[in-house]
Amino acid sequence: MAPRNTRWTRAVDHLKREWQIYLMLLPTIVWFIVFLYKPMYGLQIAFKDYSIFRGVANSPWVGLEHFETLFSNDQFFRAVYNTIQISALNLLFGFPAPIILALMFNEILHATYKKTAQTIVYLPHFISSVIIAGIVITAFSPTAGIVNTLLGWLGIDPIYFLTKPEWFRPIFVGTGIWQEAGFGSIVFLAAIAGVNPSLYESAVVDGANRWQMMWRITIPCILPTILIMLIIRIGNIMEVSFELVILLYQPATYSTADVVNTWVYRQGLQSGQYDLAAAAGLFNAVVAFVLVMAANSLSRRFSRTSLW
Amino acid sequence: MAGVSLSKIVKRFGAIEVVHGIDLDVAEQEFVVLVGPSGCGKSTTLRMVAGLEEISDGELTIDGRYMNRVAPKDRDVAMVFQNYALYPHLNVAENMAFGLRIRRVPNAEIKQIIADTAEILGLTNYLDRRPADLSGGQRQRVAMGRAIVRHPKVFLFDEPLSNLDAKLRTQMRAEIKRLHKRLGATSIYVTHDQVEAMTLADRIVVMNDGSIEQIGTPMELFNNPVNTFVAGFLGSPPMNQITGKVTETGAQVGDTVIQLDRDLGGLAGRDVVVGIRPEHVSLQPGEGTTPLPISLDLVEPLGSEALLHARFGDDNLVFKTDTNGQIEHLSGIDTVHVPASLVTLFDAESGRTLRAGG
Numbered sequence: 168m169a170p171r172n173t174r175w176t177r178a179v180d181h182l183k184r185e186w187q188i189y190l191m192l193l194p195t196i197v198w199f200i201v202f203l204y205k206p207m208y209g210l211q212i213a214f215k216d217y218s219i220f221r222g223v224a225n226s227p228w229v230g231l232e233h234f235e236t237l238f239s240n241d242q243f244f245r246a247v248y249n250t251i252q253i254s255a256l257n258l259l260f261g262f263p264a265p266i267i268l269a270l271m272f273n274e275i276l277h278a279t280y281k282k283t284a285q286t287i288v289y290l291p292h293f294i295s296s297v298i299i300a301g302i303v304i305t306a307f308s309p310t311a312g313i314v315n316t317l318l319g320w321l322g323i324d325p326i327y328f329l330t331k332p333e334w335f336r337p338i339f340v341g342t343g344i345w346q347e348a349g350f351g352s353i354v355f356l357a358a359i360a361g362v363n364p365s366l367y368e369s370a371v372v373d374g375a376n377r378w379q380m381m382w383r384i385t386i387p388c389i390l391p392t393i394l395i396m397l398i399i400r401i402g403n404i405m406e407v408s409f410e411l412v413i414l415l416y417q418p419a420t421y422s423t424a425d426v427v428n429t430w431v432y433r434q435g436l437q438s439g440q441y442d443l444a445a446a447a448g449l450f451n452a453v454v455a456f457v458l459v460m461a462a463n464s465l466s467r468r469f470s471r472t473s474l475w
Numbered sequence: 476m477a478g479v480s481l482s483k484i485v486k487r488f489g490a491i492e493v494v495h496g497i498d499l500d501v502a503e504q505e506f507v508v509l510v511g512p513s514g515c516g517k518s519t520t521l522r523m524v525a526g527l528e529e530i531s532d533g534e535l536t537i538d539g540r541y542m543n544r545v546a547p548k549d550r551d552v553a554m555v556f557q558n559y560a561l562y563p564h565l566n567v568a569e570n571m572a573f574g575l576r577i578r579r580v581p582n583a584e585i586k587q588i589i590a591d592t593a594e595i596l597g598l599t600n601y602l603d604r605r606p607a608d609l610s611g612g613q614r615q616r617v618a619m620g621r622a623i624v625r626h627p628k629v630f631l632f633d634e635p636l637s638n639l640d641a642k643l644r645t646q647m648r649a650e651i652k653r654l655h656k657r658l659g660a661t662s663i664y665v666t667h668d669q670v671e672a673m674t675l676a677d678r679i680v681v682m683n684d685g686s687i688e689q690i691g692t693p694m695e696l697f698n699n700p701v702n703t704f705v706a707g708f709l710g711s712p713p714m715n716q717i718t719g720k721v722t723e724t725g726a727q728v729g730d731t732v733i734q735l736d737r738d739l740g741g742l743a744g745r746d747v748v749v750g751i752r753p754e755h756v757s758l759q760p761g762e763g764t765t766p767l768p769i770s771l772d773l774v775e776p777l778g779s780e781a782l783l784h785a786r787f788g789d790d791n792l793v794f795k796t797d798t799n800g801q802i803e804h805l806s807g808i809d810t811v812h813v814p815a816s817l818v819t820l821f822d823a824e825s826g827r828t829l830r831a832g833g
């Protein structure tokens with residue numbers, strides 16, 4: 168008799184042979200199911216007139232009503248615009264910062280000095296956002312803050328930075344760089360460490376100086392890493408780190424500071440409009456998904472580098 | 476005059492000295508091969524010539540100019556690395572052009588040079604490819620091309636063929652030799668493969684443990700090795716070395732006294748190592764040969780030749796003989812005949828070659 172279901176039997180054989188590997192995979196799968204896929208069930212309230220008393224399943228469907236509400240809401244549009252604005256600034260200044268930092272670290276020849284400098288720059292990453300916000304608020308305070316003190320020496324009157332909408336974005340983006348650039352440079356330092364040293368030796372014999380080696384060898388060699396990080400970054404473009412926004416903004420600066428996530432937070436948790444908040448969150452996720460797919464396929468087409 | 480001269484060159488890494496005062500003069504257009512076992516300091520020596528390692532002591536001159544403190548780029552040398560060191564993000568043409576672009580050679584000129592060099596190396600059809608899309612041999616050629624386009628005074632090679640398979644290595648070896656004939660540039664070539672050394676070199680430098688054992692043409696080293704190390708290093712299979720004693724009439728090994736064609740006057744009674752090249756014995760007695768009884772272990776046919784693995788006392792010996800297409804008659808061999816003129820004697824204690832009368 169010919170073997171039936173060969174594909175199935177082969178899969179079983181494979182599982183029998185490699186079961187240890189699948190066992191190791193299991194916790195990750197469980198994590199995904201519990202924390203990412205199960206909550207997706209609740210996403211349906213974006214299309215329902217949700218009330219906590221009726222529950223998710225028993226609330227009546229309302230179709231796209233919440234999305235119509237969203238797209239006719241000026242505050243929501245302002246939040247989308249602010250999110251994109253802040254993310255664009257982050258991409259423009261925050262993305263290159265760790266790369267530049269890594270390249271600079273790479274040029275430090277003195278080992279102890281290099282290690283010390285790196286440790287100092289990594290530190291802010293390990294401080295909680297609450298404390299970071301506290302430091303920023305203190306530093307920019309109009310009375311005792313160091314920034315206004317310095318401005319005072321130059322004869323400039325104190326500025327109430329954190330109440331001025333035009334100052335929110337620079338301060339927010341700058342804080343993000345201060346907090347994460349150092350830690351983010353680790354990935355690029357690792358990539359630099361992976362460059363074959365004989366490329367540099369060959370370039371030295373050919374007459375290249377350090378500057379030329381950086382531009383012609385280091386940067387091209389870590390470009391795949393840069394592109395991968397960029398894809399991830401673009402995928403997160405709708406995800407402005409909203410704890411820090413909540414800690415730093417105030418009603419006076421909503422016009423530039425309120426992002427989708429903070430708006431969702433206020434609508435959902437503070438005003439109890441869970442269904443509307445879910446719709447906004449879903450919108451956010453769909454945009455992010457489209458962006459990351461697009462970035463990945465562009466990168467694959469133009470540089471043969473892609474996440475998947 | 477683009478000779479390279481090393482005088483009492485020393486290299487220390489921290490407190491450890493790895494090159495112990497090397498003297499070497501490489502003449503213009505000469506092809507010198509540094510050969511020796513792994514870790515003996517070949518690469519370090521080459522890298523000091525390139526300027527990639529600082530010279531701890533001694534003097535290096537290229538073309539008569541004192542070079543110790545000169546930056547690599549100003550030494551006018553080009554180096555080919557073992558792993559090729561090709562830039563993965565550049566295509567073949569740009570890889571070869573790298574050094575020229577750094578030196579701001581005009582574009583039109585670069586184009587011409589690349590085209591000519593690609594022609595010489597047979598890379599014309601691959602100029603647009605990235606290194607990742609080339610075979611090992613092609614990558615090796617690109618690495619050579621990158622050195623050639625600069626027209627340096629001196630070429631330095633650090634085991635350029637060791638990543639290639641045996642067949643390709645033979646082919647590239649011939650190509651390097653042809654290139655050297657054509658370009659006539661002074662070359663220093665590092666390898667641990669003695670066949671490469673023998674075939675490529677004008678002169679071979681045998682290194683061991685940070686020092687030079689002997690310098691000479693391949694045949695000089697083959698015929699007159701100064702010690703057991705050189706004798707054992709060059710030739711394949713290596714020279715057989717049997718411990719023995721000098722007597723009034725020859726060299727005694729086991730119960731056999733091998734007749735020698737030289738006057739051993741002052742040496743009688745001396746402990747020696749008797750060196751016999753595998754290919755120097757014959758299976759038939761001839762004039763001035765001594766029969767050496769052996770017990771045959773194994774016959775390895777190589778085609779036109781065969782290797783005879785045999786035991787003599789406690790020593791394992793290897794002999795090489797022509798087969799004329801047959802090996803059946805070899806299995807019964809129990810004696811080889813050693814010609815008096817082709818036996819080398821080494822002092823048992825120092826390993827140095829004993830010359831007649833000395």
Ligand SMILES: Nc1ncnc2c1ncn2[C@@H]1O[C@H](COP(=O)(O)OP(=O)(O)OP(=O)(O)O)[C@@H](O)[C@H]1O
Pocket residue numbers: 488493511512513514515516517518519520667
């Ligand atoms: N940067 C270094 N620091 C300390 N010791 C080193 C360094 N580079 C080389 N050495 C030592 O110097 C000695 C010579 O090394 P070298 O690389 O010149 O050997 P080699 O003859 O080229 O060997 P191989 O055939 O394996 O390439 C070795 O013992 C090695 O351990």
Ligand SMILES: [Mg+2]
Pocket residue numbers: 517518519633
């Ligand atoms: Mg080496």
